[in-house]
Amino acid sequence: MERVAFLVDESGTRVDCLLNPETVQVTRLAGLRPRGGPDGPLTGAGLADDPLVFTGGGRTELVLDLLFDVDFVESPARPEDVRALTRPLWMLAENSTVEHGWPRPPLVRLVWGKTWNVPGVIAAIAERFDAFTITGTPRRSWLRLRLVRVAETADAAQAGFEEELATASTPTVAPGSAVVAAADGATEPGWSGVRFDLLAHDALGSPLRWRLLAEHNRITDPLAVPAGTALAVPAIGGAAPPPEAATTTGGTP
Incomplete structure (x- = not known):
C-alpha cells in the first residue's frame, strides 16, 4: 500500500502515515471581502448581493481523516501505545521553525503517490482514541488533520509534482549503478x-x-x-x- 507522507522541507525528515486516508476534503476560499466604507459595509435595498472587493490570493485547506492501530504494525516494532505512532504528526503542528524572528510550524509537503504534492503547514490536528487496555493505554486512534497550503503563485500551484522534480539537485550516483x-x-x-x-x-x-x-x-x-x-x-x-x-x-x- 502506498502511504501518505509528510516531508519537512527544512530538515528533509519524512513522517509517514500508517494507512492511506479513506477520504480527503479540499476547500478553497477565494480572495474577496464585502465592499465597505468608513461607516460599515456598502449595500442597497435593490441589490441581490452585497458588493464585493476582490483582493486576490485566498486560502486552500485539506482535511485528512487517518486511522492508526498498533495491531497493523508488524512485530517486533509494534508499540503498546498508539500515541507512539501519531506523535510525529502532532509535532508538525508545533512552532518549531523561526521565520523573520517569529516562530511558526514547519513547512511540510503532503506527498501521496504521483498525484498529491501539496506544500503547506499543519494548522490543526485532533485525535480520538479507543481500544483501551485495562491500564488505560489506547491502541487505536482516529486522527483528523488540517493542512493549509502555503502562499504560492497560481502557476506554481498548477505545476505540481513534475515542476518540483525539475528543480532537484544533481544525483550523486550514476544511472545503471x-x-x-x-x-x-x-x-x-x-x-x-x-x-x-x-x-x-x-x-x-x-x-x-x-x-x-x-x-x-x-x-x-x-x-x-x-x-x-x-x-x-x-x-x-x-x-x-x-x-x-x-x-x-x-x-x-
Whole structure:
C-alpha cells in the first residue's frame, strides 16, 4: 500500500502515515471581502448581493481523516501505545521553525503517490482514541488533520509534482549503478530504519523521487526495505526495467 507522507522541507525528515486516508476534503476560499466604507459595509435595498472587493490570493485547506492501530504494525516494532505512532504528526503542528524572528510550524509537503504534492503547514490536528487496555493505554486512534497550503503563485500551484522534480539537485550516483540501503539507527514502530527518501536524494537528486526508485526496483513497500539491499539506479527520464540482479530487492518481483 502506498502511504501518505509528510516531508519537512527544512530538515528533509519524512513522517509517514500508517494507512492511506479513506477520504480527503479540499476547500478553497477565494480572495474577496464585502465592499465597505468608513461607516460599515456598502449595500442597497435593490441589490441581490452585497458588493464585493476582490483582493486576490485566498486560502486552500485539506482535511485528512487517518486511522492508526498498533495491531497493523508488524512485530517486533509494534508499540503498546498508539500515541507512539501519531506523535510525529502532532509535532508538525508545533512552532518549531523561526521565520523573520517569529516562530511558526514547519513547512511540510503532503506527498501521496504521483498525484498529491501539496506544500503547506499543519494548522490543526485532533485525535480520538479507543481500544483501551485495562491500564488505560489506547491502541487505536482516529486522527483528523488540517493542512493549509502555503502562499504560492497560481502557476506554481498548477505545476505540481513534475515542476518540483525539475528543480532537484544533481544525483550523486550514476544511472545503471547501485545504491545500498543503509539503516540510520532509528527504531520507529513499523519502519525498517531505512530512509528511502534519502536514498532517492542520493541516487536521483531529490527525496521526492522515491517513487521512481521504488518502481524501478519493483518495491511495493519502501518502509520495509531491509538494510543492506542493493537498489538499481534508473535514468531520470524514465524507469527502464531493472537488471536481473536487482529484480528481487525489497519487493515483489
